[in-house]
Amino acid sequence: MKEKASLMRKFSRLFVIKNRFEACAIIYALALGASERGSVYLTQYPGFGGKLLFLACCLAVFMAGAKIMDAMKYEREAKAAALQVASNARA
Numbered sequence: 001m002k003e004k005a006s007l008m009r010k011f012s013r014l015f016v017i018k019n020r021f022e023a024c025a026i027i028y029a030l031a032l033g034a035s036e037r038g039s040v041y042l043t044q045y046p047g048f049g050g051k052l053l054f055l056a057c058c059l060a061v062f063m064a065g066a067k068i069m070d071a072m073k074y075e076r077e078a079k080a081a082a083l084q085v086a087s088n089a090r091a
Contacts, residue, residue: 023072027065034061
């Protein structure tokens with residue numbers, strides 16, 4: 001039973017963003033998908049509607065990327081604060 005729990009823990013760690021490089025790789029992948037979807041919108045809806053949908057796809061990636069980067073920053077700050085509290089408790 002313990003082996004199954006550790007295997008699940010190892011598997012779940014694959015889906016955790018650990019550093020800025022991984023965050024940038026994920027944002028890049030999102031941007032590629034969004035630009036592909038936007039290009040499909042441009043062919044399906046020629047004119048202003050297609051351009052507007054393409055812009056919406058790109059803006060969604062910018063918003064998601066900013067949120068991911070902010071979450072990385074807040075997580076790093078929370079970890080530093082927890083270490084500070086732990087070090088103060090020991091002293």
